[in-house]
Amino acid sequence: MAxxxxxRAVNPRLGSYFGIFLSGFAAIxxxxxxxxxxxxxxxxxxxxxxxxxxxxxxxxxxxxxxSDPLDFFAAGRRVPAFFNGLLLAMSAFGATxxxxxxxxxxxxxxxxxxxxxxxxxxxxVMAVLLAPFLRKFGAFTIPSYLGRRFxxxxxxxxxxLVAAIPIVMVLSAELRFAAEAAxxxxxxxxxxxxxxxxxxxxxxxxxxxxxxxxxxGVAQSLAAFFAVMVPVIIVAAIVTTMPVPQLTHGPxxxxxxxxxxxxGLPIILPPGMAFDLPGPELQPIMKRFADPFxxxxxxxxxxxxxSMIAGVASAPWLxxxxxxxxxxxxxxxxxxxxxxxxxxxxxxxxxIAVFMRDFLMDxxxxxxxxxxxxxxxxxxxxxxxxxxxTGTQFTASSISFARDSVLLxxxxxxxxxxxxxxxxxxxxxxxALVAAGAASTALGHILSEDILFxxxxxxxxxxxxxxxxxxxxxxxxxxxxxxAAFVMTxxxxxxxxxxxxxxxxxxxxxxxxxxWKRMNAFGAMAGLLTGFLVALLTIAGGQGxxxxxxxxxxxxxxxxxxxxxxxxxxxxxxxxxxxxLQIVRDxxxxxxxxxxxxxxxxxxxxxxxxxx
Numbered sequence: 001m002a003x004x005x006x007x008r009a010v011n012p013r014l015g016s017y018f019g020i021f022l023s024g025f026a027a028i029x030x031x032x033x034x035x036x037x038x039x040x041x042x043x044x045x046x047x048x049x050x051x052x053x054x055x056x057x058x059x060x061x062x063x064x065x066x067s068d069p070l071d072f073f074a075a076g077r078r079v080p081a082f083f084n085g086l087l088l089a090m091s092a093f094g095a096t097x098x099x100x101x102x103x104x105x106x107x108x109x110x111x112x113x114x115x116x117x118x119x120x121x122x123x124x125v126m127a128v129l130l131a132p133f134l135r136k137f138g139a140f141t142i143p144s145y146l147g148r149r150f151x152x153x154x155x156x157x158x159x160x161l162v163a164a165i166p167i168v169m170v171l172s173a174e175l176r177f178a179a180e181a182a183x184x185x186x187x188x189x190x191x192x193x194x195x196x197x198x199x200x201x202x203x204x205x206x207x208x209x210x211x212x213x214x215x216x217g218v219a220q221s222l223a224a225f226f227a228v229m230v231p232v233i234i235v236a237a238i239v240t241t242m243p244v245p246q247l248t249h250g251p252x253x254x255x256x257x258x259x260x261x262x263x264g265l266p267i268i269l270p271p272g273m274a275f276d277l278p279g280p281e282l283q284p285i286m287k288r289f290a291d292p293f294x295x296x297x298x299x300x301x302x303x304x305x306x307s308m309i310a311g312v313a314s315a316p317w318l319x320x321x322x323x324x325x326x327x328x329x330x331x332x333x334x335x336x337x338x339x340x341x342x343x344x345x346x347x348x349x350x351x352i353a354v355f356m357r358d359f360l361m362d363x364x365x366x367x368x369x370x371x372x373x374x375x376x377x378x379x380x381x382x383x384x385x386x387x388x389x390t391g392t393q394f395t396a397s398s399i400s401f402a403r404d405s406v407l408l409x410x411x412x413x414x415x416x417x418x419x420x421x422x423x424x425x426x427x428x429x430x431x432a433l434v435a436a437g438a439a440s441t442a443l444g445h446i447l448s449e450d451i452l453f454x455x456x457x458x459x460x461x462x463x464x465x466x467x468x469x470x471x472x473x474x475x476x477x478x479x480x481x482x483x484a485a486f487v488m489t490x491x492x493x494x495x496x497x498x499x500x501x502x503x504x505x506x507x508x509x510x511x512x513x514x515x516w517k518r519m520n521a522f523g524a525m526a527g528l529l530t531g532f533l534v535a536l537l538t539i540a541g542g543q544g545x546x547x548x549x550x551x552x553x554x555x556x557x558x559x560x561x562x563x564x565x566x567x568x569x570x571x572x573x574x575x576x577x578x579x580x581l582q583i584v585r586d587x588x589x590x591x592x593x594x595x596x597x598x599x600x601x602x603x604x605x606x607x608x609x610x611x612x
Contacts, residue, residue, distance in 0.1 A: 014080065028052040028053065029230075029426075043186075053426055053430065062207055064207065064211050069461065074324050084337070086221050089339075090434045091318055092122075092315070094436075097346070101116070105350050105354075105406075107278045109287060109291070114305045117305050118306070118311075119308055123313075127336070130314075130514070133587045138323055140323055140445055142446075143156045143160040143449075144449055148583075149584075158529065160447075160454060164443055164447075166502050169501075170435065173495045174433075174439070175197055178428065181429050185429075194484065223430040227427030235355050236355070245351035248351075252354050257289065265287065272297040274296060275297070277296075277552070304553055311498070311502045311503040314507035314510050352410050356401075363394055364395060374415070379412055382412075440473055441476075443473075443479070445473075448472035493551065497552060505558065507531075509531075517581055522570065526565040526570075529565075531558045535554040535555065538554035
């Protein structure tokens, strides 16, 4: 079978198309700014800032309708590395990174780095241990890969059920952030916000599956970056005279550190396994920004980083992006771009937190009676902050901030036009839709490919398969909306627990499926179920304050347990067949035909012979 070169497979006008989209998004923002200056009602402009971008996303989703299974499930395997990496990075960052990680940096400073370092390390591990080989196999879902790799339909079904749980958890967390942002923008009820988000997911995902998700996700990623960058670049230009916040917030951080020392903020020395992440409620800053190990102990920081690495590297809503790359080389480049873009996003979140600390410290060190400035009064009115005056001057403990409001507080604290707050809210919604779209598509494909048709290797072709995929995406999005609406839990902790489940149940099985040929289907099943159950038990036991292992670190126990189960059961049962060993040898060769496509072609030829 001839392999098309990337230059023939990739549309050379993609950059122009997305340039047009970004121009349209910027035009909506600039028009809102102009109309605001002309006195138009702010509620109307806020609604336009929500519905305008949604209309652009919907147009892209409808325009990318797919009628071919390869287009629907793998975007035709022709997504360029840069766009694939951008989408992979934003699917991992999402609204959780934009909102919660920024708040973590603001409240606990250095200790929040375990999230960013862990995610970056996860991309590196994915690129080295998994990406080239999963791309060579070419399956549309992780359960399909494991089921066919071990020639086991029960393993395929079990993996689908296990993978569905963390995907729903991430989907619900992202939709929670998106709904809260939509409510701030419009004043809608939670029910109205969730209904609109569900309809947006349907319009942007169902027509083309992975193809629609890819191109609407790229547009949403660009919109999120643009909308986040504009306010922080303006603030950086005001504070440092240099519009590069990722590189210029260092001197501001030094000034913040001096003011923190003047205020006498404590240097905390916690126990090694301390894991005191701030929740979404109002609270004062917990420690000095640049001092390590105040909220997290040294051991917990390292273990949290390792848990993040394993979870991100094996996330079943991220790995399917590899199937959309034109080849193994492009899959590696995809991970390179994802690492770079995620790093830029993490530095942006840190710079926002530093600038917010700078505004707060300037207020606290100002001598004289505590006079509430207009920006702080506005934040308190919106519920983003609270003020408890003590004595004649503000202190670090007299002003509290909600963790998830720090990103939105920066435009208000810098006294920028209200439209820039709306722009930040639009960024949260766009980031949430990227991650929610990736999760919905992955879960929808699992529901149709591995649960509905998982009992047989004879996957139907043509319209039946595509319609089942569309139905699966609609069901997956509905499950995410219902979970977000009725499970009222801290979204950040939900995402961390979901990554722990992935690391415990999937990471050992995926890595050893490539690097240990003696592993068989019995060992893979034992490792999958052992890691999953240990993770669940650890998460349940970690809910108490006195728990030895926090819930977010469940993978630290789950991974060794799964590895031990894999080795013990694989060595105690018969070795894999010659056919399975041949699959492993083919996976390890980076060139040649995609194994999954070869199998699908063989199935079609077999059916044609039977019909003739």
